[in-house]
Amino acid sequence: xxxxxxxxxxxxxxxxxxxxxxxxxxxxxxxxxxxxxxxxxxxxxxxxxxxxxxxxxxxxxxxxxxxxxxxxxxxxxxxxxxxxxxxxxxxxxxxxxxxxxxxxxxxxxxxxxxxxxxxxxxxxxxxxxxxxxxxxxxxxxxxxxxxxxxxxxxxxxxxxxxxxxxxxxxxxxxxxxxxxxxxxxxxxxxxxxxxxxxxxxxxxxxxxxxxxxxxxxxxxxxxxxxxxxxxxxxxxxxxxxxxxxxxxxxxxxxxxxxxxxxxxxxxxxxxxxxxxxxxxxxxxxxxxxxxxxxxxxxxxxxxxxxxxxxxxxxxxxxxxxxxxxxxxxxxxxxxxxxxxxxxxxxxxxxxxxxxxxxxxxxxxxxxxxxxx
Numbered sequence: 468x469x470x471x472x473x474x475x476x477x478x479x480x481x482x483x484x485x486x487x488x489x490x491x492x493x494x495x496x497x498x499x500x501x502x503x504x505x506x507x508x509x510x511x512x513x514x515x516x517x518x519x520x521x522x523x524x525x526x527x528x529x530x531x532x533x534x535x536x537x538x539x540x541x542x543x544x545x546x547x548x549x550x551x552x553x554x555x556x557x558x559x560x561x562x563x564x565x566x567x568x569x570x571x572x573x574x575x576x577x578x579x580x581x582x583x584x585x586x587x588x589x590x591x592x593x594x595x596x597x598x599x600x601x602x603x604x605x606x607x608x609x610x611x612x613x614x615x616x617x618x619x620x621x622x623x624x625x626x627x628x629x630x631x632x633x634x635x636x637x638x639x640x641x642x643x644x645x646x647x648x649x650x651x652x653x654x655x656x657x658x659x660x661x662x663x664x665x666x667x668x669x670x671x672x673x674x675x676x677x678x679x680x681x682x683x684x685x686x687x688x689x690x691x692x693x694x695x696x697x698x699x700x701x702x703x704x705x706x707x708x709x710x711x712x713x714x715x716x717x718x719x720x721x722x723x724x725x726x727x728x729x730x731x732x733x734x735x736x737x738x739x740x741x742x743x744x745x746x747x748x749x750x751x752x753x754x755x756x757x758x759x760x761x762x763x764x765x766x767x768x769x770x771x772x773x774x775x776x777x778x779x780x781x782x783x784x785x786x787x788x789x790x791x792x793x794x795x796x797x798x799x800x801x802x803x804x805x806x807x808x809x810x811x812x813x814x815x816x817x818x819x820x821x822x823x824x825x826x827x828x829x830x831x832x833x834x835x836x837x838x839x
Contacts, residue, residue, distance in 0.1 A: 470835060471504040471525070471564035475573040477550060479514035482733065483662070484710050485681045486759045487592050490638070491569050493660035497831035499523040508558065510550050510573075528558050539614075543575065544595075544621040551575035565838040568632070571595050571622065577631045586838050587632045594645050595622040601753035605685035629653065634837050639757040641780035657833050658825045659757045662734070663766035666816045671807035673745030673769050676705040676800060679731065680760060682713035690750045691716050697793040699723050703804050705748075708740055741767040746803050748796070750774040757781060762825055765816060769808035772799055782821035 480491035495505055504525040511529045520527055532549045541548050556576050559566060565586035568574045574589055576582070599619035606612045629635050629650055636657045637643035646654035678694055680687035691707055695716075698705050707720055710731040720726045731737050741747065747764040754776040761783065764771050771787040778784040788803060790796045816822055 469502060469504060470839060471506065471562065472498065472834075472838060473506045473508060473559055473562075473564055473566040474569065475508040475555070475559075475566065475576075476569045477510060477546075477572040479509050479511050479517065479520075481514075481517040481519050484731070484734070487570070489662075489759050490590070490592065490660045493662055493827055494831065494834075495520075495523050497660060497827040498834065501828070501831050501835060503835060504564075506562070506564065508555055528555070530555055542621065542624075544572075544618050544625050545614075546572045546618060546622075547575050547625060556581065567636075567834070571626060571628065574628050574632075577628050580631070588634045588636055588834070588837060589629060589632045590636045590638070591629075591642055591646060592638055594642055595626065596620070598753065602685050605689040605752055607685075611685075636834070639781060641754065644780070655833070655837065657830050659759055659762065660827050660830060661759055661762050661766075661825060663763065663825075664827075665766070666813065666822075667742070667767045668813055669742060669769055669808065671809060673808075674704070674743050676703055676746045676748055676804075677708065677740055677744035677768075678705065678748045679708040679737065679740065681711055682709040682716055683711050686751055686753045688713065688716065689752050692719070693750060693793070694748060694796070695719050695723070695726065697796045698726065698800070700797055701725065701800055703800065706740065706744070708737070737763075738767060744768055745808070746770045746772050746800060748772045748800070749777055750796070751777045754779050761787075762822075765822060770803045770806075770812075772796065772803065782824075783819075786816055786819055786822065 476491050478488055480488040483489040483492035499505055505523060507524045507527045509527060509529050510532050512532045516529060530552055533552060534549050539545050550572050559576060563585060567588045569590050570592045596619040599615045599622060603612050603615035606615060635646050635650055635654050637646050637654050638659050643654055643656040678691060682688055682691060704725050706727050706729050708729045708731050712730060717728045720728045741764060747768045749761055749771060751758060758777060761777060765786055773787045773789060774791050775789060778787055788799050790799045
């Protein structure tokens with residue numbers, strides 16, 4: 468019998484150009500290729516209704532977020548309350564297929580106790596209250612800082628909704644340890660989904676240093692500012708790339724002759740940037756979740772220079788060079804720009820059991836096993 472599955476997504480998962488939606492899109496694609504009928508429920512707020520999703524879904528339902536200001540004063544986190552409406556609830560009741568909620572953001576329907584006899588899963592993209600506290604620390608705007616702090620407190624209590632679901636699909640070993648401790652066997656580790664199938668074999672030398680990330684996110688902005696301050700002291704070219712133009716970051720980059728800002732046009736453009744980079748520099752100041760840009764760089768790039776927060780608890784630290792202070796980033800960068808990315812480094816990635824764990828087909832089958 469053919470399996471069906473409802474997936475409730477917090478955002479439109481195409482194009483897959485930032486962390487959360489990358490996981491959602493390539494999960495949908497992998498499940499569809501394993502003959503699962505996907506009924507996709509999507510909250511759309513600016514990313515449109517792309518045709519590309521139709522080839523992987525039996526049906527797609529679109530909903531608008533309810534962003535009225537009064538929702539901010541609810542005990543339910545704004546990110547969750549704004550992603551609920553009665554039409555979604557009715558559409559989920561149209562069939563008895565299992566439901567996968569993408570992130571705690573989308574789980575308000577579980578409060579209604581309507582799905583007690585249905586298989587329900589929640590994808591934990593982060594430990595939400597820790598993620599939001601991290602955003603609050605990185606955020607300079609006082610109003611946004613307060614908002615993130617309040618959301619963090621709300622999510623700490625709202626997280627108990629996980630008791631109403633059959634399984635919590637954790638995205639990294641760090642998250643798995645947290646959820647397993649609180650919810651025991653409900654926690655199932657299923658690594659992040661992504662587009663890559665094979666480690667790309669590149670030439671031994673690239674042309675520049677590359678940092679890329681969504682420059683609307685406070686942590687990425689903080690990382691970019693950290694690197695601008697460090698790399699003004701080196702003589703190698705560095706490219707900062709994002710699909711979003713952050714004017715403040717762009718102005719700071721323009722002050723330095725060895726730095727350049729590039730707008731990422733699409734996935735193919737990013738692949739080309741990775742292919743020509745000698746070092747991917749990827750610091751983070753939040754160790755929640757798994758950073759998909761790290762997985763992408765390990766599959767498609769040469770050296771990865773990261774800080775401890777980027778790799779802690781991932782098992783991927785042996786595949787990266789690690790620096791934590793500005794001086795360490797400068798020293799490691801100067802060292803790596805003088806080295807060749809050898810066949811030995813390539814083979815090390817190919818043989819890594821931790822990297823092999825990011826097999827989208829095998830991980831999609833784990834979800835099918837949970838709902839069958």
